[in-house]
Amino acid sequence: MNLADSERMAGTLESVGYVCAEDASDADVIVYNTCSIRDKAEQKVYSALGKQAKRKRSNMGGLKIVLAGCVAAQEGETLLRRVPELDLVMGPHHANRIDQLLEQVDQGSQVMAVEPIQIAEDIAVPRRDSDLTAWVNVIHGCNEKCTYCVVPNTRGVEQSRAPEAIRREMLALGEAGYKEVTLLGQNIDAYGRDLPGSAEDGSGRRAWTFTDLLQHVHDVPGIERIRFATSHPRYFTERLVRACAELPKLCEFFHIPFQSGDNDILREMKRGYTHERYRRIIDNIRRHMPDASVSGDAIVGFPGETEEQFEMTCALVREVGFDRVNTAAYSPRPNTPAAEWPNQIADLVKMDRLNRLNRIVNDVAEERAQRFLNHDVEVLVEGPNPRKSGEAVGRNRQNKLVFFPGDGNSMKGQLVNVHVDMVHAYTLFGHQVA
Numbered sequence: 001m002n003l004a005d006s007e008r009m010a011g012t013l014e015s016v017g018y019v020c021a022e023d024a025s026d027a028d029v030i031v032y033n034t035c036s037i038r039d040k041a042e043q044k045v046y047s048a049l050g051k052q053a054k055r056k057r058s059n060m061g062g063l064k065i066v067l068a069g070c071v072a073a074q075e076g077e078t079l080l081r082r083v084p085e086l087d088l089v090m091g092p093h094h095a096n097r098i099d100q101l102l103e104q105v106d107q108g109s110q111v112m113a114v115e116p117i118q119i120a121e122d123i124a125v126p127r128r129d130s131d132l133t134a135w136v137n138v139i140h141g142c143n144e145k146c147t148y149c150v151v152p153n154t155r156g157v158e159q160s161r162a163p164e165a166i167r168r169e170m171l172a173l174g175e176a177g178y179k180e181v182t183l184l185g186q187n188i189d190a191y192g193r194d195l196p197g198s199a200e201d202g203s204g205r206r207a208w209t210f211t212d213l214l215q216h217v218h219d220v221p222g223i224e225r226i227r228f229a230t231s232h233p234r235y236f237t238e239r240l241v242r243a244c245a246e247l248p249k250l251c252e253f254f255h256i257p258f259q260s261g262d263n264d265i266l267r268e269m270k271r272g273y274t275h276e277r278y279r280r281i282i283d284n285i286r287r288h289m290p291d292a293s294v295s296g297d298a299i300v301g302f303p304g305e306t307e308e309q310f311e312m313t314c315a316l317v318r319e320v321g322f323d324r325v326n327t328a329a330y331s332p333r334p335n336t337p338a339a340e341w342p343n344q345i346a347d348l349v350k351m352d353r354l355n356r357l358n359r360i361v362n363d364v365a366e367e368r369a370q371r372f373l374n375h376d377v378e379v380l381v382e383g384p385n386p387r388k389s390g391e392a393v394g395r396n397r398q399n400k401l402v403f404f405p406g407d408g409n410s411m412k413g414q415l416v417n418v419h420v421d422m423v424h425a426y427t428l429f430g431h432q433v434a
């Protein structure tokens with residue numbers, strides 16, 4: 001989400017004449033787009049800001065410093081007190097307005113824009129970092145109340161974009177030569193809950209669900225592959241699974257965070273599903289798409305987590321056979337319920353559990369990757385392997401990186417078939433076949 005916001009800010013700035021500086025030390029305006037999901041990311045921002053504040057003091061204020069993103073939304077006024085050299089503090093809702101906010105700075109104000117607002121439909125074309133694959137936001141914010149998470153405080157309530165606006169953006173991407181789109185949302189499968197109306201088929205469903213959106217955008221010319229992230233197990237329906245299996249451009253790759261394998265911890269987290277329900281979703285996906293990749297997120301050391309409860313998370317990882325799991329030790333975040341609970345877990349215990357879980361995750365991923373060995377996979381070529389000349393790199397439909405001998409420059413953007421000769425946990429190696 002932050003990378004997509006950064007592209008929107010860069011596009012907005014370029015549309016009013018800003019150009020990207022070669023080096024941060026040459027820049028007249030520096031924008032930090034921040035993440036507050038863990039304390040470490042937040043601390044890094046303060047250290048970076050300290051350096052720029054010093055530079056600003058030494059060149060008599062010629063530099064403008066902008067702090068954007070979730071740390072800005074979370075800390076607000078506190079930031080201005082801690083770093084008075086800041087010119088603009090802006091929450092993620094305001095990404096599309098960065099040009100107007102900088103105009104206010106030019107008039108001599110120190111500007112704060114952190115209040116939740118209705119996000120303006122994109123008014124500038126994002127400055128995309130790739131000319132092949134693109135992110136398209138479909139829903140902003142989150143209506144859940146997970147007890148460890150800052151996102152509802154920083155990104156606000158759900159705001160679904162209009163289906164026609166999403167389709168228009170994808171049509172423009174297809175025309176511009178993009179081949180792959182990843183639809184983005186904090187809880188993407190909750191898409192449409194805030195849009196008015198009910199379905200015309202008399203089923204009682206709301207007018208737009210995420211499944212309806214996929215069907216609506218699937219035929220966009222030029223776009224060969226569609227992915228989406230992130231899904232919430234609470235909203236991952238049978239209808240969505242069947243649509244993914246039936247729509248040929250939908251890639252067989254699903255990122256569905258589970259956070260814990262223990263039902264009591266899941267209840268404390270207010271996640272709204274159980275270990276068993278999560279397993280049923282994955283079984284359902286694999287029944288329709290046996291080769292599908294499944295990735296997830298997990299937190300270890302949530303307040304009160306016992307060794308047995310941690311073992312349930314390990315058990316879920318083994319049972320599901322994930323292709324990847326993003327793991328993290330629980331990090332207490334400001335203004336979240338779990339941060340206030342007295343039963344916090346010691347850092348050493350958290351680190352020990354994190355290391356043990358990571359070993360299991362890697363073993364499971366390596367084992368699961370074996371299904372590609374000696375099989376042909378379809379690869380969208382992204383270009384040459386930057387680390388090895390004469391080799392091309394791309395991704396298969398299941399989102400694994402695939403390396404193979406070939407001219408990555410001339411093949412860029414093509415879908416080619418690669419026979420897999422060797423597998424690692426997260427990468428495949430092979431040779432091109434007809």
Ligand code: SF4
Pocket residue numbers: 142143144145146149150151152186187232
């Ligand atoms: S679903 Fe939960 S973890 Fe995900 S963004 Fe919303 S509150 Fe945070």
